[in-house]
Amino acid sequence: MWKKLGNLKKFYVRTGGKKGTNKMALLIDGPNMLRKEFNVDLDKIREALDEFGDIVIGRVYLNQYASDKLIEAIINQGFEPKISAGDIDVEMAVDGTELIFNDNIDTIVYMTRDADFLPAIRKAKERGKKIIVVGAEPGFSTAIQNIANHVIKVEEDFELDKEKLEKKKKEKESMRSHHDNNNNNANTVSNADNKNEDKNELNNNEEEKDSIFKNKINWLKK
Structure with missing residues (x-):
């Protein structure tokens, strides 16, 4: 399961075919990896890592x-x-x-190309944590690839699907519009009910006044 693999196609060919049980923390170097030339879809990164277990921290x-x-x-995709x-x-x-000292995490995922994280990775491995490195060429540090338990290279398989993104955006806007319409309908019904209540109360007051007036006339006749 922890054999180093070169690309996503090979990555998905895993023995057993079962989802892993690892509890992972995913740390993404934004300026280094979320660049236009890579066009990374974070949903696809999540799907790839799901093969190893659950992302507890992202x-x-x-x-x-x-x-x-x-x-x-980033927030919409469920990351902090x-x-x-x-x-x-x-x-x-x-x-x-x-x-390293979080007992709920057994695997730390670094999404970066930068060798500056070598000391932190070494310390994590000394403490028994597994390391996955997600990176891309050019400039993907050979040193962090060699020290990791597993390497995932971001290639075409991870590119952002603009049509999918636009579809998700439209679905979200549709849900928001549907929610707003429901609220407006509820407010309309509520306002109508309030008007009916006010009208009924007014009618009751008028009937009460008529009753009092009639009682006074009957008393005077006596």
Whole structure:
């Protein structure tokens, strides 16, 4: 299961064919990997990692210049954006080191091409954590590939499907519109009920006044 494989097609050919039981923390180096030239679909990264187990923690590290659109997309895909005005690599490495002592995590996934994470990866392996590295060429560090228990290379299989993204966006907008219409209908019905209640109350008041007036006339006649 932990044999190093070169690409996604081979990656899916696994003995047993069962989903793994690993509890994973996925740390994504945003500026390094979420680039236009890679066009990465994070949903496909998740699907690939599902073969090994469950992603318990999923974080995407971004710099202060990240667009609102990118941050929203990351949140919509179920990941936690961590925005830093400082050195992203340092913050990501610190978090990776802290995860070594998290008993709920047995596998740390680094999505990066950067060799700067070697010290954190070495320390994690010393503490018995498994390491998966997800990266892309060019510039994919050979050192972090060699130290990892498993390497996944981002190739065409991981590219973002724009049609799929647009479809998901339209479905989301449709659901929001349907929800708003339901709320509007509910408000309309509620307003109509309130008007009917006010009308009934007014009629009751008028009837009560007529009754009092008639009683007074009958008393005077006596």
